[in-house]
Amino acid sequence: MKEQKLTTENYKGTRDFYPEDMRLRNYLFSVMKDVAKSYGYEEYDGPMVESLDLYRAKTGEEIVGKQIYNFVDKGDREVAIRPEMTPTVARMVAKKLRDLPRPIRWFSIPNLWRYEQPGHGRLREHWQLNVDMFGVTSQRAELEILSLACDILFAFGAKRNSFKVTISHRSLLDEFLLDGLKVSPNQAHEVSKILDKKNKITEEEYVALVSKTIPNDPTAVSKINLFLAATTETLDQIPGIKEETRNTIQTLFEDLKTIGLDDIVYFDPSVVRGFDYYTGFIFEIFDTSPQNKRSLYGGGRYDNLIGLFSNEELSGIGFGLGDVTLQNFLTAHDLLPDFANDSTVYIPLLDESSFAENQNFARELRKEKIAVEVSLLSQKMGKQLSYAEKKGYRWILLRGEDEIKAGTVTLKDMATRNQWTSSFSEALQKIKEELSK
Ligand code: HAM
Numbered sequence: 001m002k003e004q005k006l007t008t009e010n011y012k013g014t015r016d017f018y019p020e021d022m023r024l025r026n027y028l029f030s031v032m033k034d035v036a037k038s039y040g041y042e043e044y045d046g047p048m049v050e051s052l053d054l055y056r057a058k059t060g061e062e063i064v065g066k067q068i069y070n071f072v073d074k075g076d077r078e079v080a081i082r083p084e085m086t087p088t089v090a091r092m093v094a095k096k097l098r099d100l101p102r103p104i105r106w107f108s109i110p111n112l113w114r115y116e117q118p119g120h121g122r123l124r125e126h127w128q129l130n131v132d133m134f135g136v137t138s139q140r141a142e143l144e145i146l147s148l149a150c151d152i153l154f155a156f157g158a159k160r161n162s163f164k165v166t167i168s169h170r171s172l173l174d175e176f177l178l179d180g181l182k183v184s185p186n187q188a189h190e191v192s193k194i195l196d197k198k199n200k201i202t203e204e205e206y207v208a209l210v211s212k213t214i215p216n217d218p219t220a221v222s223k224i225n226l227f228l229a230a231t232t233e234t235l236d237q238i239p240g241i242k243e244e245t246r247n248t249i250q251t252l253f254e255d256l257k258t259i260g261l262d263d264i265v266y267f268d269p270s271v272v273r274g275f276d277y278y279t280g281f282i283f284e285i286f287d288t289s290p291q292n293k294r295s296l297y298g299g300g301r302y303d304n305l306i307g308l309f310s311n312e313e314l315s316g317i318g319f320g321l322g323d324v325t326l327q328n329f330l331t332a333h334d335l336l337p338d339f340a341n342d343s344t345v346y347i348p349l350l351d352e353s354s355f356a357e358n359q360n361f362a363r364e365l366r367k368e369k370i371a372v373e374v375s376l377l378s379q380k381m382g383k384q385l386s387y388a389e390k391k392g393y394r395w396i397l398l399r400g401e402d403e404i405k406a407g408t409v410t411l412k413d414m415a416t417r418n419q420w421t422s423s424f425s426e427a428l429q430k431i432k433e434e435l436s437k
Contacts, residue, residue, distance in 0.1 A: 013116065013124025023339035025127070028323055028330075029109055032129045035152045036107040039144065041131060044106045046088040052078040054087045057308050058277040061193075067114040081113040085130040086277065086305065090316065093134055094309035102135035102314075121294030121325045132318030134306070139252055141317050142281050142301070143259055149285060149297055149319055150264060156326075157335045163296065165261070166268035167252070167283040170300070171245045173272065176227050180240025181220065187213055191224070196272040199293065232267045252281065279303040283319070289332040296325045345431065346393040348384035349375040350400045361397060361409070361424055370431060372397075389414060395431060 010016050017025060033043065052070050055063065063083050070080040082088060085108060093104060111127050118124060131148060133141050146165060153163055173195070177188035190213045198206055207221050214220040223239075230238050232253050235246045249267065256265050273282040280301030287296060299319025306314040330336045345365055347358045358374050365372045373393070375384060381400075388396050398410040403421065411427040412419040413434075420430065 011124070013118040015123065015125070020339065024327070024336070025323065027337070027339065028326060029127075029129075031155050032109065032152055032321070033107070035148065035155050036129070036131055038151075039105065039148050041105040041107040041133075041148075044089070044092065044108050045110065046082075046085070046092055046108070048082055048111070049079050050082055050088060050091075052080045054091060055080055055083065057087070058275065058305065059084060059087060060275045062274050063114060067116055069113045069115060082110060083112055083114045084275075084320065085110045085112065085128065086132070086275070086302070086316075086318070086320075089130065089132055089318075090302075090305035091309060093314065093316075094306050097306070097310055097312060097314065103141075104132075104134040106133075107131045121292060121322075121328055123324055127323040129321040129323075130318060131321075132316055134314050134316045136317075137315045139248075139255060142252055143255055145299065145317055145319060146256070146265065146283065147259055147261060149299070149321070150261060152321065153285075153296075153329075156330055158329075158333060160264060162288055162333050163264070163285055163329070164288055165265040165283055165285050166271050167265055167281060168267070168269050168271035169245060169249055169281050170273075170278050171280075172241060172249070172269055173227075175240045175242055175245060176238055176269075178240065179242075180227070180238060181214070181217070181223055183214055183217075183220075192272050193274070195224075195228075195270055196274050198270060228270045230267075230269050273298060273300055275302075277302040277305050280317070285321075287325075287329045287332060289329075292325065292328045292332055294325050294328075296329055297321045340392050340394075343371040343373050343391070343393060344435070345370060345372040345395045345397055346384075346388040346391070347372060347374045347397045347399075348381070348388070349378040350381060350384075350398065351404060352378050354399045354404065358399065361399075364424070364428060365431070368428065368432060370428075370435070397427060 015021070052068070055068060068080050068083050070078065073079050089106060089108070093100065108130050109127055110130065111125055113125050116122050116124055131145065133145060150165065173192060174188065177183050177191055178185065183191065191210065194206065194209045194213065201209075210221050210224060227238050232250050235241055235249065253262070253265070253267060256262050271282050271284055273284070278300040280303065282300035283297070284295040285297035297319050299317070301315065301317040303313060303315045305316055306312065347361060349355060349358060362372045362374045385396065394414055396412040396414060398412060400410070403409055407423070408421050409424050409427050410419055410421045411430060420427070422430075
């Protein structure tokens, strides 16, 4: 009987990162990191497995109930693979609360796991830039976080009209539902969940769900629709909204003008965010091109997470930016550069007797921080050239029969096809000059 072979398929909803994919991923990460660092944020990381309780507290029903990868470990502990980073960062901050200079500005790019139905912009494993600030309650923190978020997209070359930031405030929907529409806390919770998925369901489904949740008020749908259409100017016409909430929102939008973001940010009462920890402003950033409907970023302010671990409260604010949606965004707007191989020089082995000398050349090049691959097999010239070409090498350093006799090398520029025969040190000089251009 024939032996059954193992599948080469990767697990559903995950990606294999081949070298060319890693080049792209490293590029995405390096731009994100550079922008975060340019605002004074420091990188941190945490474990991929945490106690399940960490997420039970405030991560929210959808993730904890349906999407979390959890298991009981060999020591009978209930653990989970992190579906998000916010509980971990809150735990880490709380652990060293007294020692950390405030405000705390941190970022990380963890891989996260959610048992989702994979689709465009949705996978089971994704990487997510998390940028969070702790210890600033003033709205200047909102301004910094939003401007940092936009600057990341600008750093990738995005145009101002290629994305939009939608903002709401946690209190807004609560006040409208509880004090304006006068529904019970349970009904309010259900309506929030319906609004959170409103973009993913049809209008009929939406109406049916709201009517089922609030059966005793036939005008509920139209009242909710009026609320969803509110602008910062018409907020005073929405029942239930407190003056303080209205002022907070209006001030933020005034301030966003002063930092020149007012053409990108939109007040949108339909932003819900399915996490239980948000307490203040909540926001999402969307691609304006219609093929990418999933949010690029999600974030907001959370006042009560640190308090889960400590007697002291410390307000946090931050966002997550996913690599899958970011890549879709950059592709849609034609912003992905061509990624060349990082290696610069290839030294083929044309004659067995050159092996040791080729290694010496390579050592000299590496001392100058020039990446070089040396062939370990002597093969025909054509075969080695086509290998170097496929791998995208910029230069080939040749030492054939003639060069061995003359004590020289031939340097071939694969981009221009020019070549020069000279001493090794002159060739090295040439490469250095070209690289510094
Ligand atoms: P989130 O909205 O769940 O927020 O995720 C943030 C972003 O991560 C989304 O906008 C999306 O780009 C990406 N993302 C989320 N799930 C997936 C998935 N299954 N596949 C691909 N991309 C995905 C949070 O996780 C919050 N903890 C963010 C935060 C940080 N809030 C404050 N600080």
